[in-house]
Structure formats: structure tokens, C-alpha cells
Amino acid sequence: xxxxxxxxxxxxxxxxxxxxxxxxxxxxxxxxxxxxxxxxxxxxxxxxxxxxxxxxxxxxxxxxxxxxxxxxxxxxxxxxxxxxxxxxxxxxxxxxxxxxxxxxxxxxxxxxxxxxxxxxxxxxxxxxxxxxxxxxxxxxxxxxxxxxxxxxxxxxxxxxxxxxxxxxxxxxxxxxxxxxxxxxxxxxxxxxxxxxxxxxxxxxxxxxxxxxxxxxxxxxxxxxxxxxxxxxxxxxxxxxxxxxxxxxxxxxxxxxxxxxxxxxxxxxxxxxxxxxxxxxxxxxxxxxxxxxxxxxxxxxxxxxxxxxxxxxxxxxxxxxxxxxxxxxxxxxxxxxxxxxxxxxxxxxxxxxxxxxxxxx
Amino acid sequence: xxxxxxxxxxxxxxxxxxxxxxxxxxxxxxxxxxxxxxxxxxxxxxxxxxxxxxxxxxxxxxxxxxxxxxxxxxxxxxxxxxxxxxxxxxxxxxxxxxxxxxxxxxxxxxxxxxxxxxxxxxxxxxxxxxxxxxxxxxxxxxxxxxxxxxxxxxxxxxxxxxxxxxxxxxxxxxxxxxxxxxxxxxxxxxxxxxxxxxxxxxxxxxxxxxxxxxxxxxxxxxxxxxxxxxxxxxxxxxxxxxxxxxxxxxxxxxxxxxxxxxxxxxxxxxxxxxxxxxxxxxxxxxxxxxxxxxxxxxx
Numbered sequence: 001x002x003x004x005x006x007x008x009x010x011x012x013x014x015x016x017x018x019x020x021x022x023x024x025x026x027x028x029x030x031x032x033x034x035x036x037x038x039x040x041x042x043x044x045x046x047x048x049x050x051x052x053x054x055x056x057x058x059x060x061x062x063x064x065x066x067x068x069x070x071x072x073x074x075x076x077x078x079x080x081x082x083x084x085x086x087x088x089x090x091x092x093x094x095x096x097x098x099x100x101x102x103x104x105x106x107x108x109x110x111x112x113x114x115x116x117x118x119x120x121x122x123x124x125x126x127x128x129x130x131x132x133x134x135x136x137x138x139x140x141x142x143x144x145x146x147x148x149x150x151x152x153x154x155x156x157x158x159x160x161x162x163x164x165x166x167x168x169x170x171x172x173x174x175x176x177x178x179x180x181x182x183x184x185x186x187x188x189x190x191x192x193x194x195x196x197x198x199x200x201x202x203x204x205x206x207x208x209x210x211x212x213x214x215x216x217x218x219x220x221x222x223x224x225x226x227x228x229x230x231x232x233x234x235x236x237x238x239x240x241x242x243x244x245x246x247x248x249x250x251x252x253x254x255x256x257x258x259x260x261x262x263x264x265x266x267x268x269x270x271x272x273x274x275x276x277x278x279x280x281x282x283x284x285x286x287x288x289x290x291x292x293x294x295x296x297x298x299x300x301x302x303x304x305x306x307x308x309x310x311x312x313x314x315x316x317x318x319x320x321x322x323x324x325x326x327x328x329x330x331x332x333x334x335x336x337x338x339x340x341x342x343x344x345x346x347x348x349x350x351x352x353x354x355x356x357x358x359x360x
Numbered sequence: 361x362x363x364x365x366x367x368x369x370x371x372x373x374x375x376x377x378x379x380x381x382x383x384x385x386x387x388x389x390x391x392x393x394x395x396x397x398x399x400x401x402x403x404x405x406x407x408x409x410x411x412x413x414x415x416x417x418x419x420x421x422x423x424x425x426x427x428x429x430x431x432x433x434x435x436x437x438x439x440x441x442x443x444x445x446x447x448x449x450x451x452x453x454x455x456x457x458x459x460x461x462x463x464x465x466x467x468x469x470x471x472x473x474x475x476x477x478x479x480x481x482x483x484x485x486x487x488x489x490x491x492x493x494x495x496x497x498x499x500x501x502x503x504x505x506x507x508x509x510x511x512x513x514x515x516x517x518x519x520x521x522x523x524x525x526x527x528x529x530x531x532x533x534x535x536x537x538x539x540x541x542x543x544x545x546x547x548x549x550x551x552x553x554x555x556x557x558x559x560x561x562x563x564x565x566x567x568x569x570x571x572x573x574x575x576x577x578x579x580x581x582x583x584x585x586x587x588x589x590x591x592x593x594x595x596x597x598x599x600x601x602x603x604x605x606x607x608x609x610x611x612x613x614x615x616x617x618x619x620x621x622x623x624x625x626x627x628x629x630x631x632x633x634x635x636x637x638x639x640x641x642x643x644x645x646x647x648x649x650x651x652x653x654x655x656x657x658x659x
Binding site (some may be wrong): 047059060063065067087088089090091092111116118119153154155156157158159245332334335337339 | 451452502510511512514530561562593594595599600601
């Protein structure tokens with residue numbers, strides 16, 4: 001009870017104000033509605049408190065409270081030494097973060113969006129990812145690269161790319177893609193505590209979305225293990241595998257399909273690399289059908305990798321039809337709203353693919 | 361042209377390929393001069409009176425009225441589009457409040473076929489070149505009349521006809537591109553110049569360093585125009601850099617540099633006109649740092 005009250009008060013003036021405005025009688029609930037933004041904020045706050053080697057750097061993270069307000073209040077609490085505003089040079093500050101990690105600190109390096117990480121990608125891959133191996137295990141790089149990934153709304157080609165496939169391609173990196181607040185909080189804490197470089201792919205459209213968080217998931221030592229997927233909805237007819245925002249779309253599609261008697265099992269990958277193939281395989285061995293859903297482009301993407309892995313493993317013999325991939329359209333993201341809507345997977349596209357796969 | 365002159369090797373002078381200088385026998389570090397840095401060139405005082413008559417560009421009344429009309433038009437268009445964004449009718453907008461002088465003064469000093477690379481706060485340059493209001497609006501609203509067919513975010517204008525390269529979001533990528541373009545134009549022998557606009561924050565990007573350095577080594581007819589408005593989103597200049605602004609970096613790259621009052625349209629005009637003339641005549645880059653102020657909350 002005490003823990004949840006502390007969390008309730010800490011999770012923001014927002015929550016208190018809303019409740020006060022509505023004149024609702026306030027008794028602290030065991031489960032709580034927490035936005036993804038607040039979950040990430042809490043995770044960082046707790047890890048900054050727990051280990052003084054942890055620090056956050058990036059553009060606008062300190063005095064502006066973060067470009068998307070994810071680091072709200074942290075500079076006020078921890079000051080210049082732990083929360084650092086950088087000049088505009090992704091390559092520069094990613095390099096600085098990697099150097100700091102090599103010298104014994106535990107940086108959280110924020111990219112305003114992962115699109116801008118391309119400016120720094122040499123530091124991420126050639127320095128952060130490969131160093132532990134290249135040094136025969138002598139030099140770890142305990143760094144977290146985090147920021148929004150994938151499509152937002154009306155930000156066009158240079159702000160909408162999904163980098164899950166690019167980073168997950170590289171040995172030496174762990175790549176994580178949370179969906180809800182529990183994922184966000186637990187995975188970020190695990191990422192910060194992990195001695196490996198972790199690419200933490202957030203989603204801007206999810207920042208403001210509240211999800212229910214259990215009392216257990218609000219505890220200071222709650223972590224979600226990296227490398228384990230979660231079955232969000234058990235089912236028997238078909239397996240839907242997704243990550244980030246599209247897990248929500250899959251659940252929506254499953255709800256619609258349930259009314260027609262089609263029972264979908266929805267898997268939230270949580271981690272892209274290492275991929276929890278076992279979870280997907282067990283599911284396919286039960287349902288015999290698989291649809292992958294992602295926001296990124298189709299070629300050489302997350303769905304493509306899942307198809308290959310299923311083919312290579314025991315679950316292949318259990319498939320009653322080929323795997324279908326639902327992905328973003330293979331074009332740079334256009335700006336106009338109607339074009340953008342048609343460039344990303346919609347719930348109706350998932351429903352269509354399920355029915356096609358099941359031949360109904 | 362930029363090689364050391366050969367001299368008698370028996371002289372007590374340094375003979376390093378990397379630098380040409382004299383010897384000095386006492387230890388002294390060169391101080392970065394940020395207290396009294398590079399002076400700010402201006403033509404008008406704060407009341408708008410010409411201070412030094414020999415610096416008066418002596419433009420016709422028509423021309424000056426056009427400057428004023430364009431600056432006011434830009435400001436008005438900004439207000440309408442900014443409000444559209446606040447009302448959710450367009451998803452994104454960046455205003456030019458406070459920096460109109462930098463756009464109009466520099467645009468007026470160029471030839472119409474000079475190539476412009478902007479960052480995202482140079483709509484006045486395009487407006488000065490006659491881009492119609494309808495097309496500004498069409499681009500922001502991403503409607504069927506948009507030249508870019510709805511592919512680009514608002515304010516990402518481009519116009520081939522008016523030699524204005526389409527705005528690209530990632531910061532400072534236009535700087536080395538401008539250098540490359542200037543090099544190409546030099547080889548074409550067309551007496552065209554390139555102007556490359558960017559903010560003082562974007563100048564922190566690695567691309568800026570590469571662009572500046574190469575423009576000098578490749579001897580390009582190029583004007584780098586830095587709008588130093590004091591802020592990059594919320595980051596003030598004293599956190600962006602510790603040196604004497606952007607103008608002081610120019611000499612480090614071998615570039616002729618000047619700092620001007622960006623709010624003084626005649627100063628901007630004079631500096632750009634002279635830089636353009638010499639950039640083309642002498643095939644070398646110029647750096648103009650226009651000091652101004654961003655009169656809007658963000659970006």
C-alpha cells in the first residue's frame with residue numbers, strides 16, 4: 001500500500017491534478033494507470049538514485065525536461081553532473097558517452113529520435129557494439145542508447161524510420177522494443193543494469209498512453225528480463241507476433257476477430273535481439289499459423305527474420321500455411337495524413353492477413 | 361596559391377609543411393577572445409539612421425520598400441501558419457520571427473540563379489525570390505497543389521525554378537552538400553555562387569566542420585551564412601560553444617569571416633553583396649555570422 005502511494009504521488013502532479021479536478025475520492029489503488037512517459041521517467045529516476053555511475057546525456061534532456069518530456073524533473077533533482085545537455089552533435093555526444101562507458105560510467109545516451117542516430121551510428125556499432133568482442137572480453141561498454149523509434153504522426157520520411165532491423169542485425173548489441181508501461185519501466189531498468197550496449201527503442205505515440213501497472217511492477221527492483229517475449233493474449237487458432245505500438249493493434253484485431261470465432265494468440269516480443277524464438281515456436285506448434293506485424297519496412301526486417309528462424313526450427317513442420325508479414329509500406333514515409341495512414345499497418349490489415357492465412 | 365614560399369634553409373625559421381610561422385621562445389597560450397570578440401558590423405543605429413554615409417548601399421526607395429513589404433508579408437504569413445498549427449490544421453510549423461532581416465538582406469544581395477541551401481528558417485529568401493503565397497500554403501497543408509505532392513513536412517520548401525534546394529530535416533547536412541555544389545558550379549564556369557544558411561546550434565554538428573574545411577581546400581565560390589539567434593531549441597549559446605561564436609571559427613579554416621548585425625538589413629545586404637562578389641571572382645568561401653534573436657519559444 002505504502003509503495004503504491006509513494007509511486008502514485010511521484011508519478012506526477014498530472015495524476016493528482018486530474019483526480020482533484022474530477023473530485024474523485026482518492027484511495028490509493030493497488031494497480032495504477034501510468035503513462036509510458038512516466039514509466040520511463042520513474043525507471044531512470046530509480047536507476048540514477050541506485051547507482052551514481054548512471055547519468056543521462058543528450059539534446060534538451062536537462063533544462064527543457066527532455067524534447068518529449070521523458071526526463072522531466074530529473075535535472076532539477078540530480079543536477080548538472082548527472083543530467084547533461086549536449087551541443088548539437090549526435091556523433092559527438094554518442095562518442096563521448098561511449099568513452100565514458102569505457103572509463104567506468106554507465107551512460108544513458110538519448111537520441112531525440114533514432115533517425116538522428118544515423119549521424120552517430122559509427123559510434124554505436126563500431127565502438128559500442130563491437131568493443132567487448134574486439135577486446136576479447138576485456139573492455140565492456142555498459143551504455144544504453146534510447147529514444148523514440150519508428151513512425152510518429154506527420155513527421156515524414158526523415159523522422160519516421162524504424163531502426164529495429166538495422167540494430168538487431170549487429171552482434172554485440174541488445175535491442176529492446178517495449179510496448180506498454182510495464183515493458184518500458186522493467187526493460188529500461190534491465191537495460192541500464194546490463195553491462196552490454198543496449199539499443200532501447202521507444203515510440204513517441206505511446207509516450208502519453210496510460211497502461212495499468214500492477215503493484216509488483218511499481219516496485220523499485222522490478223525488472224523485465226531482456227530476451228524474453230510475453231504472451232499478451234493466449235489463443236488457439238493463430239499466432240500474431242509484434243513489437244512496440246503494433247502489439248496494441250494486434251490486440252485490437254484479436255478483439256474484433258474473437259467476435260467471429262477466431263481466437264488469436266498475441267505475442268509481445270519485448271526484445272528484438274536476442275529474439276525469443278522459443279516463445280514463437282511453442283506458440284506456432286500450438287496454433288499452426290503465424291502472422292508477424294511491424295511498423296518497419298518489409299525487406300530484411302523483423303518479420304523476415306522470424307520467418308527464417310521458424311523455417312530453420314522444429315515449428316516449421318507445424319505450419320499449416322506460409323507465414324504472412326504485415327509491415328510498413330516499402331517507401332520513405334510521406335507527410336500528408338492520408339498518405340501516411342496508408343503507409344502503416346492498420347488493424348484492418350492485420351484482420352485481413354489473419355483471415356487470409358486461415359483461409360477464411 | 362596557398363603554398364609556402366620557398367626560402368633559404370639556413371634561416372632560423374620553422375620549416376614545417378603543416379604551418380607557416382616564426383619561432384617564439386617564450387611559452388604563451390593563445391587566448392580565445394570571448395570578452396571582446398569579433399566586432400559586429402552595422403550600417404544603421406538603433407533608430408534606423410545611417411551611421412557612416414559611405415556604407416549606405418544607396419538602394420532605390422522602391423527596393424527598400426520591397427524589403428519592408430517582404431519582411432512584413434513573411435511575418436504575417438508566419439502568424440497565420442503558426443496559428444494553423446496551434447489549431448491542429450497543420451502538424452508542424454516554424455516561424456521566422458525576429459530573423460526577417462537576415463533573409464531579405466542576404467537574398468537581395470544575391471543573383472537569382474545563385475543556389476540556396478537552407479536549414480529551415482529561411483522562408484524569407486524564397487519569398488524574396490517570388491515564391492507565391494499559394495505554394496507556401498500548399499506545401500504546409502500538403503494538398504494537391506503542393507510541388508512536393510505531400511511528401512514533406514511543413515516548411516520543407518523547395519523550388520528548382522528559384523534555385524532553392526529543398527529543405528532537409530537533419531541538421532547541418534546541407535553544409536557539406538553546399539560545398540559540393542559550389543565545387544560543381546565552379547567547374548561549370550557559370551559565375552554562380554552558393555549560399556548556405558544554418559543556425560549557430562547546427563554549426564556544432566560534425567558535418568559543419570567537414571563542410572567548412574573542404575570549402576577552403578577546394579576553393580569554392582560559397583557564402584556560409586550563420587544565423588546566430590542565441591538559442592537551439594532551449595540550449596543557449598553559452599552551452600552550445602565556448603569560443604567567440606561562429607565567426608571566430610572561420611579563420612581557423614582559412615576563410616574570410618565577418619560578424620554583422622542580422623537585424624540591420626543594410627548591413628546584411630552589404631556583407632553578402634561583397635562576399636558574393638569576391639567568392640565568385642576569387643573562388644574562395646566566406647563566412648558571415650549574422651547576430652540576431654529568435655523571437656519565438658522553440659526551435
